Amino acid sequence: MSTATARRVTAAFQSGPMAVRGFRLLAGGQFASTIGDYCYAVALPWLVLSNHGSTVELGIVLACYGIFRTAMIPVGGILADKIGPRTLMLTADIMRCILVAILTLLAARHSASLIALAPTAALIGGGEGLFLPASFSIMPSLLDGSRLAAGNALSSSAVQVGSLIGPAIGGAMVAITGASTAAFGIDALSFAISAATLALIPRHPAPGSMAAQAAEEAAQADTTTLPAGTGPQIPATGPDGLPAGPATLTAAPPAKPQSVLAYIRQSRAIQVIMVVGVAANLANGGMGEVALPALAHAHWGAGGYGALLASMAAGAVIGTLIAARSGRIRNPAMTTSVAFIIEAAAITSLPFLGGEAGAAAALLILGACSGLGNVLFFTMAQRSIPSAILGRVLSMVMLCTAGAFPLSVLVTGLLIHHIGTTPFFPIAGIFLVVAIIGGNTQRAFRDFGRPGGTPPSMKTAG
Numbered sequence: 001m002s003t004a005t006a007r008r009v010t011a012a013f014q015s016g017p018m019a020v021r022g023f024r025l026l027a028g029g030q031f032a033s034t035i036g037d038y039c040y041a042v043a044l045p046w047l048v049l050s051n052h053g054s055t056v057e058l059g060i061v062l063a064c065y066g067i068f069r070t071a072m073i074p075v076g077g078i079l080a081d082k083i084g085p086r087t088l089m090l091t092a093d094i095m096r097c098i099l100v101a102i103l104t105l106l107a108a109r110h111s112a113s114l115i116a117l118a119p120t121a122a123l124i125g126g127g128e129g130l131f132l133p134a135s136f137s138i139m140p141s142l143l144d145g146s147r148l149a150a151g152n153a154l155s156s157s158a159v160q161v162g163s164l165i166g167p168a169i170g171g172a173m174v175a176i177t178g179a180s181t182a183a184f185g186i187d188a189l190s191f192a193i194s195a196a197t198l199a200l201i202p203r204h205p206a207p208g209s210m211a212a213q214a215a216e217e218a219a220q221a222d223t224t225t226l227p228a229g230t231g232p233q234i235p236a237t238g239p240d241g242l243p244a245g246p247a248t249l250t251a252a253p254p255a256k257p258q259s260v261l262a263y264i265r266q267s268r269a270i271q272v273i274m275v276v277g278v279a280a281n282l283a284n285g286g287m288g289e290v291a292l293p294a295l296a297h298a299h300w301g302a303g304g305y306g307a308l309l310a311s312m313a314a315g316a317v318i319g320t321l322i323a324a325r326s327g328r329i330r331n332p333a334m335t336t337s338v339a340f341i342i343e344a345a346a347i348t349s350l351p352f353l354g355g356e357a358g359a360a361a362a363l364l365i366l367g368a369c370s371g372l373g374n375v376l377f378f379t380m381a382q383r384s385i386p387s388a389i390l391g392r393v394l395s396m397v398m399l400c401t402a403g404a405f406p407l408s409v410l411v412t413g414l415l416i417h418h419i420g421t422t423p424f425f426p427i428a429g430i431f432l433v434v435a436i437i438g439g440n441t442q443r444a445f446r447d448f449g450r451p452g453g454t455p456p457s458m459k460t461a462g
Contacts, residue, residue, distance in 0.1 A: 017151035030158055030162070030194065031158040035169065035190055038167045038309060040170070042167055045297070056417055058293075059413025063407075064406075065125035066402065068123065070406065071129065076134060080133045081392055085141065086198055086203060089131055091130070095123075095130075099127065104185045136381075139151055153320050160319075167306040167307070170183040174302040175303040267444075276436065279435035283429070286410075287425065309363075313367060316367035316370060319370065323379075335372075336376045337439070340373050343365070343369035346429075351425050381397075384448075
C-alpha cells in the first residue's frame with residue numbers, strides 16, 4: 001500500500017463513519033450475521049431439494065417464511081420507534097439464534113418434511129420482519145448527516161462482503177459433508193455474534209448524531225417561549241373570550257408530529273415507491289430464492305450455487321462502493337431506475353450466457369446494480385423522512401415489498417413446475433422493467449431525493 005493510500009485510509013477511520021464505535025460494532029455484527037445468512041440460503045433449498053422435495057415444496061417453505069416476515073414488519077417499525085432500534089435488533093437476533101439452532105437439529109435428523117420445516121421457517125421469518133425496519137432506522141442514531149451516505153455504503157459493503165464469503169462457505173460445507181447441518185450451525189453462531197455486538201452499542205443516540213440533534217431541537221421547541229411578534233401566533237383572549245388586541249399576541253403551540261398514515265397519504269413519492277416495490281419484488285423474490293437454486297441444482301451442484309451467490313455478492317460490493325459517492329449524484333432516483341433496468345437485463349439473459357461462467361457474470365452485474373440502488377434509496381429516505389416516524393414509514397415500504405415475497409415464491413415454484421426453469425428468467429426481467437418504467441411516469445418518483453427538491457410530504461400530484 002502506498003503512503004498516499006495509507007493516509008487516505010487513516011483519515012477515513014479518523015473522520016468517517018468508522019471513527020464512531022457504535023457504527024464499527026454494527027457493521028462488524030452485520031458482517032458476521034450475513035455470512036451465516038448466506039450459509040442458510042445455500043443450506044435450506046438443498047435440504048428440501050436433496051430430500052426429494054420439489055420446487056413447489058420449496059416455494060411453500062419460503063412462503064411461510066415470507067408471510068410471517070411480512071406480518072411482523074409493521075410491528076418492527078412500531079417497536080423500533082418506541083423501544084429503540086438497537087434493543088429490537090438485539091431481541092430479534094437472540095430469537096433467530098435459537099430458532100436456527102433448532103433447524104440445525106432438524107437437519108441433523110434429516111427431518112425435511114413440510115410439517116417440521118414450515119413452522120420453523122415461519123418463526124425465523126418473523127424475527128427477520130422485526131429486525132429489518134430497525135436495521136435501517138438505527139443509522140441516524142449513530143451518525144451525523146455528513147457521514148450518513150458513507151455509513152450506509154460502508155455498512156452495505158460489510159454486508160455484501162459477508163454475502164461474498166457466506167455462499168462459498170455454505171456451498172463448500174454442503175458439498176463436502178453432503179448435508180446442511182454444518183451450514184445451519186454457522187448461521188446460528190453468526191446470530192450469537194451479531195447479538196453480542198449489538199449489546200455493546202449504547203442505548204441512547206450518539207452525541208452529534210442526526211437523532212440526537214433532532215431530540216435537542218424538539219426539546220428546545222418545547223421549552224422556548226417566543227417573544228410577541230415572532231413565529232406562528234394566535235391572539236390572546238380576555239375574560240369575555242374576545243381577542244385582547246395585538247399587543248398581547250402569544251406564540252402558537254408547536255405542531256404535533258405528523259402521523260405515519262397522514263405522511264404517506266401526503267407523499268406521492270412514497271406511494272409510488274410502495275407500488276413499484278411490490279411489482280419489482282414479485283419478479284425478484286421468486287427469481288432469487290426458487291429459480292436460481294433450481295437452475296443450479298439441475299446443472300452445477302451446491303458448490304456452483306455457492307459460487308453464483310458469491311458472484312452476486314461481489315457485484316453488490318462494487319455497487320455499494322459506487323454508492324459511497326452518491327453525494328455527487330444530482331438525480332439519485334433516476335440513477336437508481338437505470339441501475340434496476342440494467343439489473344432486469346441481467347436477469348433476462350442469465351440462463352442464456354453459456355453456462356455457469358455466464359450466469360456468474362450476469363449475477364455480478366445484477367449485484368452491482370442492486371447494491372447501488374438500495375443504498376441510494378435508503379440514504380434518500382433517511383434524509384427525507386422525519387426521524388420520529390422513520391422506522392414506521394420504512395416498515396410500511398418494506399411491508400409492501402416483502403409482502404410480495406410469499407406470492408412471488410409460490411407463483412415461481414408453480415411456473416417452473418409447468419414451463420421449466422429457463423423461460424422464467426425473461427419473464428421476471430420484463431416484469432421488473434415494466435415496474436420501473438411505470439414508476440418513472442410519476443414526477444414525484446423521478447424527483448425523490450433530488451437535492452433542493454420538494455420534500456416528499458409536500459408532493460401530492462404526479
